[in-house]
Amino acid sequence: xxxxxxxxxxxxxxxxxxxxxxxxxxxxxxxxxxxxxxxxxxxxxxxxxxxxxxxxxxxxxxxxxxxxxxxxxxxxxxxxxxxxxxxxxxxxxxxxxxxxxxxxxxxxxxxxxxxxxxxxxxxxxxxxxxxxxxxxxxxxxxxxxxxxxxxxxxxxxxxxxxxxxxxxxxxxxxxxxxxxxxxxxxxxxxxxxxxxxxxxxxxxxxxxxxxxxxxxxxxxxxxxxxxxxxxxxxxxxxxxxxxxxxxxxxxxxxxxxxxxxxxxxxxxxxxxxxxxxxxxxxxxxxxxxxxxxxxxxxxxxxxxxxxxxxxxxxxxxxxxxxxxxxxxxxxxxxxxxxxxxxxxxxxxxxxxxxxxxxxxxxxxxxxxxxxxxxxxxxxxxxxxxxxxxxxxxxxxxxxxxxxxxxxxxxxxxxxx
Ligand code: ADP
Numbered sequence: 001x002x003x004x005x006x007x008x009x010x011x012x013x014x015x016x017x018x019x020x021x022x023x024x025x026x027x028x029x030x031x032x033x034x035x036x037x038x039x040x041x042x043x044x045x046x047x048x049x050x051x052x053x054x055x056x057x058x059x060x061x062x063x064x065x066x067x068x069x070x071x072x073x074x075x076x077x078x079x080x081x082x083x084x085x086x087x088x089x090x091x092x093x094x095x096x097x098x099x100x101x102x103x104x105x106x107x108x109x110x111x112x113x114x115x116x117x118x119x120x121x122x123x124x125x126x127x128x129x130x131x132x133x134x135x136x137x138x139x140x141x142x143x144x145x146x147x148x149x150x151x152x153x154x155x156x157x158x159x160x161x162x163x164x165x166x167x168x169x170x171x172x173x174x175x176x177x178x179x180x181x182x183x184x185x186x187x188x189x190x191x192x193x194x195x196x197x198x199x200x201x202x203x204x205x206x207x208x209x210x211x212x213x214x215x216x217x218x219x220x221x222x223x224x225x226x227x228x229x230x231x232x233x234x235x236x237x238x239x240x241x242x243x244x245x246x247x248x249x250x251x252x253x254x255x256x257x258x259x260x261x262x263x264x265x266x267x268x269x270x271x272x273x274x275x276x277x278x279x280x281x282x283x284x285x286x287x288x289x290x291x292x293x294x295x296x297x298x299x300x301x302x303x304x305x306x307x308x309x310x311x312x313x314x315x316x317x318x319x320x321x322x323x324x325x326x327x328x329x330x331x332x333x334x335x336x337x338x339x340x341x342x343x344x345x346x347x348x349x350x351x352x353x354x355x356x357x358x359x360x361x362x363x364x365x366x367x368x369x370x371x372x373x374x375x376x377x378x379x380x381x382x383x384x385x386x387x388x389x390x391x392x393x394x395x396x397x398x399x400x401x402x403x404x405x406x407x408x409x410x411x412x413x414x415x416x
Pocket of ligand 1: 310318355359369373374375399
């Protein structure tokens with residue numbers, strides 16, 4: 001059988017054996033004997049073609065119980081595998097851990113096999129199961145504790161931040177209130193001469209009525225109907241002067257800011273009384289266009305008067321420079337669907353394109369003696385009560401400042 005692979009294999013081995021020394025035994029591998037190996041020796045020196053070949057199945061060399069189930073055993077000769085016994089026990093499928101490994105050449109001249117033994121390990125091989133469960137539970141508890149502590153710390157930080165923010169706001173508000181007061185006192189100084197002039201009217205009336213009454217009582221037959229008339233006129237004029245002085249005193253009073261439900265038409269009328277004389281002196285007309293019924297809002301009346309006063313003063317300053325025949329300021333109150341609006345419009349030159357976006361910035365001024373604080377303060381006083389203020393140039397010339405205030409119900413809800 002010339003094509004029998006085993007015979008062909010044996011022939012090539014036999015010629016190798018013929019070159020062996022007397023008595024020497026060598027191991028051979030051949031594809032025709034896969035999974036086995038052959039031991040070859042020359043029979044005698046006299047007949048070189050005669051050899052003794054023993055075929056060995058290495059799997060049968062190891063007893064089943066001798067081979068541990070956890071081990072992967074590999075036997076190889078010059079890199080060619082003779083036996084590859086896979087592990088069958090726990091961890092045979094592999095693990096993430098480094099595998100213990102043993103490798104050694106068998107100390108035999110005739111059968112110099114390389115033996116490799118590998119053991120795959122799983123986590124469970126190293127740590128026993130109850131311990132893993134306990135460890136996992138303890139880790140979970142520690143994790144929960146850490147998360148809880150972190151949450152507590154975050155809450156404490158937030159509370160601290162809120163407290164700092166509230167303190168900062170309170171400081172700011174206190175500064176604003178002081179600044180507002182200082183500016184009111186300063187502004188009233190400017191109005192003083194106009195107010196003094198206003199006061200001369202009721203005082204003159206008081207004087208003339210009193211003189212007339214004196215003359216009346218000194219006559220022989222005084223008319224009894226005239227005396228009460230003169231005295232009533234005196235009471236009326238004295239009340240007028242008293243009201244004017246009260247308004248001044250209230251305006252410059254230093255007191256806590258207190259938003260209350262207020263009548264906007266009344267606030268406009270009060271500030272108009274204070275500025276009327278000054279505007280007359282500067283030959284500037286004042287027109288009031290008040291909605292009926294009067295719009296209401298939650299505001300501090302004095303601060304609202306101050307906002308309007310700033311807008312009226314700025315309008316008057318702009319008109320002072322204006323080269324126009326119609327020099328007037330119009331104050332409107334409007335009641336839209338929700339909230340309330342107060343508008344101040346002048347017939348001055350309007351506001352330049354570069355100044356327009358910067359108008360409410362603190363210290364922005366175009367006046368030689370200006371401080372640039374009026375409009376910044378107006379904006380913050382209005383925003384403090386939930387409103388806002390904006391400005392635009394009127395299509396027919398001049399500037400319009402609009403104060404929009406939130407509806408009363410919204411303010412009450414926010415305060416709850
Ligand atoms: P101040 O009056 O001290 O300048 P304000 O903050 O009140 O400070 O005003 C800032 C600037 O806004 C003014 O200098 C002026 O240039 C401009 N301005 C304000 N109101 C008007 C107005 N009605 N018409 C034209 N310009 C105005």
